[in-house]
Amino acid sequence: MKIRQNLYIDRDICEELSRLARGHVGNKSRLANDALRNWLELRRNSELDSHFKLRLDKLSRELDAARRDIDLLVESLALFIRYELMVLPPLADGDAAGRAQGRERFDAFVTQVGRQLASGKRIVGDFPKSEMSRG
Numbered sequence: 001m002k003i004r005q006n007l008y009i010d011r012d013i014c015e016e017l018s019r020l021a022r023g024h025v026g027n028k029s030r031l032a033n034d035a036l037r038n039w040l041e042l043r044r045n046s047e048l049d050s051h052f053k054l055r056l057d058k059l060s061r062e063l064d065a066a067r068r069d070i071d072l073l074v075e076s077l078a079l080f081i082r083y084e085l086m087v088l089p090p091l092a093d094g095d096a097a098g099r100a101q102g103r104e105r106f107d108a109f110v111t112q113v114g115r116q117l118a119s120g121k122r123i124v125g126d127f128p129k130s131e132m133s134r135g
Contacts, residue, residue: 017031
Protein backbone atom coordinates (compact mmCIF):
# COMPACT_ATOMS: atom_id res chain seq x y z
CA MET A 1 0.00 0.00 0.00
CA LYS A 2 1.35 3.38 -0.92
CA ILE A 3 0.66 6.61 0.91
CA ARG A 4 0.80 9.95 -0.83
CA GLN A 5 3.29 12.41 0.71
CA ASN A 6 3.90 16.03 -0.19
CA LEU A 7 7.58 16.75 0.31
CA TYR A 8 9.61 19.85 -0.33
CA ILE A 9 13.04 19.17 -1.77
CA ASP A 10 15.74 21.41 -3.15
CA ARG A 11 15.54 22.27 -6.85
CA ASP A 12 18.91 20.69 -7.70
CA ILE A 13 17.86 17.41 -6.03
CA CYS A 14 14.58 17.46 -7.94
CA GLU A 15 16.43 17.94 -11.23
CA GLU A 16 18.85 15.11 -10.43
CA LEU A 17 15.92 12.88 -9.47
CA SER A 18 14.22 13.69 -12.81
CA ARG A 19 17.43 12.82 -14.71
CA LEU A 20 17.76 9.54 -12.85
CA ALA A 21 14.10 8.66 -13.47
CA ARG A 22 14.51 9.21 -17.22
CA GLY A 23 17.58 6.96 -17.31
CA HIS A 24 16.07 4.05 -15.31
CA VAL A 25 12.91 2.05 -15.39
CA GLY A 26 10.64 3.63 -12.84
CA ASN A 27 9.68 7.08 -11.77
CA LYS A 28 10.75 9.74 -9.28
CA SER A 29 8.52 8.28 -6.57
CA ARG A 30 10.13 4.85 -6.90
CA LEU A 31 13.64 6.34 -6.85
CA ALA A 32 12.85 8.51 -3.83
CA ASN A 33 11.24 5.55 -2.07
CA ASP A 34 14.29 3.33 -2.72
CA ALA A 35 16.67 6.08 -1.64
CA LEU A 36 14.76 6.64 1.60
CA ARG A 37 14.60 2.90 2.25
CA ASN A 38 18.39 2.61 1.79
CA TRP A 39 19.03 5.65 4.00
CA LEU A 40 16.78 4.32 6.78
CA GLU A 41 18.43 0.90 6.58
CA LEU A 42 21.90 2.47 6.83
CA ARG A 43 20.78 4.52 9.80
CA ARG A 44 19.35 1.44 11.56
CA ASN A 45 22.58 -0.44 10.89
CA SER A 46 24.62 2.49 12.17
CA GLU A 47 22.67 2.51 15.44
CA LEU A 48 23.18 -1.24 15.81
CA ASP A 49 26.87 -0.85 15.02
CA SER A 50 27.27 1.76 17.75
CA HIS A 51 25.60 -0.54 20.31
CA PHE A 52 27.74 -3.49 19.24
CA LYS A 53 30.86 -1.31 19.27
CA LEU A 54 30.35 -0.48 22.94
CA ARG A 55 29.89 -4.14 23.83
CA LEU A 56 32.84 -5.25 21.71
CA ASP A 57 35.05 -2.58 23.28
CA LYS A 58 34.12 -3.87 26.74
CA LEU A 59 34.81 -7.46 25.70
CA SER A 60 38.18 -6.40 24.25
CA ARG A 61 39.16 -4.77 27.54
CA GLU A 62 38.12 -7.88 29.47
CA LEU A 63 40.08 -10.09 27.08
CA ASP A 64 43.16 -7.89 27.47
CA ALA A 65 42.89 -8.19 31.26
CA ALA A 66 42.56 -11.98 30.98
CA ARG A 67 45.62 -12.12 28.70
CA ARG A 68 47.56 -10.04 31.21
CA ASP A 69 46.56 -12.42 34.03
CA ILE A 70 47.51 -15.47 31.96
CA ASP A 71 50.87 -13.95 31.04
CA LEU A 72 51.53 -13.21 34.70
CA LEU A 73 50.58 -16.75 35.69
CA VAL A 74 52.68 -18.42 32.99
CA GLU A 75 55.72 -16.27 33.73
CA SER A 76 55.41 -16.91 37.49
CA LEU A 77 55.07 -20.64 36.96
CA ALA A 78 58.05 -20.75 34.60
CA LEU A 79 60.24 -18.85 37.06
CA PHE A 80 59.15 -21.10 39.93
CA ILE A 81 59.85 -24.28 37.97
CA ARG A 82 63.25 -23.01 36.84
CA TYR A 83 64.15 -22.06 40.41
CA GLU A 84 63.03 -25.44 41.79
CA LEU A 85 64.97 -27.35 39.16
CA MET A 86 68.11 -25.31 39.81
CA VAL A 87 67.96 -25.54 43.63
CA LEU A 88 66.77 -29.08 44.31
CA PRO A 89 69.09 -31.97 43.55
CA PRO A 90 67.62 -34.84 41.50
CA LEU A 91 66.43 -37.93 43.38
CA ALA A 92 68.61 -40.99 43.28
CA ASP A 93 67.29 -43.90 41.22
CA GLY A 94 66.73 -46.07 44.30
CA ASP A 95 65.06 -43.36 46.42
CA ALA A 96 61.58 -44.86 46.57
CA ALA A 97 60.74 -42.93 49.76
CA GLY A 98 61.64 -39.60 48.10
CA ARG A 99 59.55 -40.44 45.04
CA ALA A 100 56.59 -41.46 47.23
CA GLN A 101 56.85 -38.22 49.16
CA GLY A 102 56.98 -36.29 45.85
CA ARG A 103 53.81 -38.04 44.63
CA GLU A 104 52.04 -37.24 47.92
CA ARG A 105 53.05 -33.58 47.71
CA PHE A 106 51.92 -33.38 44.09
CA ASP A 107 48.56 -35.00 44.93
CA ALA A 108 48.10 -32.56 47.82
CA PHE A 109 48.96 -29.67 45.48
CA VAL A 110 46.43 -30.80 42.85
CA THR A 111 43.76 -31.26 45.54
CA GLN A 112 44.40 -27.77 46.90
CA VAL A 113 44.22 -26.22 43.44
CA GLY A 114 40.91 -28.04 42.86
CA ARG A 115 39.52 -26.72 46.16
CA GLN A 116 40.58 -23.17 45.33
CA LEU A 117 38.98 -23.32 41.89
CA ALA A 118 35.77 -24.83 43.28
CA SER A 119 35.50 -22.16 46.00
CA GLY A 120 36.02 -19.31 43.55
CA LYS A 121 38.52 -17.67 45.92
CA ARG A 122 41.96 -16.59 44.84
CA ILE A 123 45.02 -16.84 47.02
CA VAL A 124 46.57 -13.92 45.19
CA GLY A 125 44.16 -10.98 45.18
CA ASP A 126 43.45 -8.83 42.19
CA PHE A 127 46.20 -6.36 41.42
CA PRO A 128 45.16 -2.71 41.31
CA LYS A 129 45.07 -1.53 37.72
CA SER A 130 47.54 1.28 38.45
CA GLU A 131 50.21 -1.23 39.57
CA MET A 132 49.75 -3.39 36.47
CA SER A 133 49.92 -0.46 34.06
CA ARG A 134 53.33 0.65 35.36
CA GLY A 135 54.76 -2.38 33.63
